[in-house]
Amino acid sequence: MNAAPADQIRLLDLQALDTRLGQLAHKRRSLPEHAEIASLEADLTQHRDLLVAAQTEESDTAREQTKAEQDVDQVRQRAARDQQRLDTGVGMSAKDLENLQREVASLAKRQGDLEDVVLEVMERRESAQERVTELTGRVGSVQAKVDDAVARRDAALAEIDAEAASVTKEREIVAASVPADLLKLYDRLREKQGGIGAARLNQRRCEGCRLELDITELNEVRAAAPDQVVRCENCSRILVRTNESGL
Incomplete structure (x- = not known):
C-alpha cells in the first residue's frame, strides 16, 4: 500500500487521539x-x-x-x-x-x-x-x-x-483527512493490536512493540519509497517514518 508521507504522519495524530480515548474509557471504568x-x-x-x-x-x-x-x-x-x-x-x-x-x-x-x-x-x-x-x-x-x-x-x-466528546470530534476531523484504504488498514490493525494501529519509528525502534529493528529490517525500511506504507516485522503495526527515525 502507498500513501503520501504526510498522510502516514497524520496517522500518528489519529493514534494519539485514539490512545487518549482509550485512556478516558479506562479512567471512566476505574x-x-x-x-x-x-x-x-x-x-x-x-x-x-x-x-x-x-x-x-x-x-x-x-x-x-x-x-x-x-x-x-x-x-x-x-x-x-x-x-x-x-x-x-x-x-x-x-x-x-x-x-x-x-x-x-x-x-x-x-x-x-x-x-x-x-x-x-x-x-x-x-x-x-x-x-x-x-x-x-x-x-x-x-x-x-x-x-x-x-x-x-x-x-x-x-x-x-x-x-471524550471533544476528542471524538477532533478524531473525526483527522480521520476524514486520511485516505480511506490507509484508514481501513489502520483501524483493522488497531483493533487487532490492542488499540495501537500505527507507531512511530524512533531511533530505529518501533514505539508500538518497543523493539529495535535488526539491520535487515532497517535496510528494508531505508530502501522503501517515502510513500510506501511499511509495517513492523515484529508487531505488524504501521511504521511511520519521521526525521527522528534514525534511518
Missing part, C-alpha cells in the same frame, strides 16, 4: 468512586435489612403488649365483678362466699403475673424502639455518604465524557 459506591451500597443494604428486622420486632412487641394489656384488663374486670359480688354477699351461702374469695385471690395472682408480662414486653419494645432509632440514624448516615460519592462520580464522569 474511577475510585465506583468501588466506594459499591462498598457503601453493600453497607447500606445490610443496615436497611437490620432496620427492617428491628422495625418488625418493634411491631411484633407492640402487638404483644396490646394483647398482654388486654389480658390484664379482662382479669381486672372479672376480679372487680367478683369483688363486688363478694362485698354484697346477697343470696350466697358461706361455701359460695368461700369459693368466691378463693377465685378473687386467684385472679389477683393472675393479674400480677400478667402485669409482669406486660412490663417484660414493654422493656423489649423499648429496646426495639431504641434499635430502630439507632439504625435509622445509621441508614441516613450511610445514605448521605452514598449520595456524596454518587455526586462525585457523576461529576467526574461528566468531565470525562466532555473531554
Whole structure:
C-alpha cells in the first residue's frame, strides 16, 4: 500500500487521539468512586435489612403488649365483678362466699403475673424502639455518604465524557483527512493490536512493540519509497517514518 508521507504522519495524530480515548474509557471504568459506591451500597443494604428486622420486632412487641394489656384488663374486670359480688354477699351461702374469695385471690395472682408480662414486653419494645432509632440514624448516615460519592462520580464522569466528546470530534476531523484504504488498514490493525494501529519509528525502534529493528529490517525500511506504507516485522503495526527515525 502507498500513501503520501504526510498522510502516514497524520496517522500518528489519529493514534494519539485514539490512545487518549482509550485512556478516558479506562479512567471512566476505574474511577475510585465506583468501588466506594459499591462498598457503601453493600453497607447500606445490610443496615436497611437490620432496620427492617428491628422495625418488625418493634411491631411484633407492640402487638404483644396490646394483647398482654388486654389480658390484664379482662382479669381486672372479672376480679372487680367478683369483688363486688363478694362485698354484697346477697343470696350466697358461706361455701359460695368461700369459693368466691378463693377465685378473687386467684385472679389477683393472675393479674400480677400478667402485669409482669406486660412490663417484660414493654422493656423489649423499648429496646426495639431504641434499635430502630439507632439504625435509622445509621441508614441516613450511610445514605448521605452514598449520595456524596454518587455526586462525585457523576461529576467526574461528566468531565470525562466532555473531554471524550471533544476528542471524538477532533478524531473525526483527522480521520476524514486520511485516505480511506490507509484508514481501513489502520483501524483493522488497531483493533487487532490492542488499540495501537500505527507507531512511530524512533531511533530505529518501533514505539508500538518497543523493539529495535535488526539491520535487515532497517535496510528494508531505508530502501522503501517515502510513500510506501511499511509495517513492523515484529508487531505488524504501521511504521511511520519521521526525521527522528534514525534511518
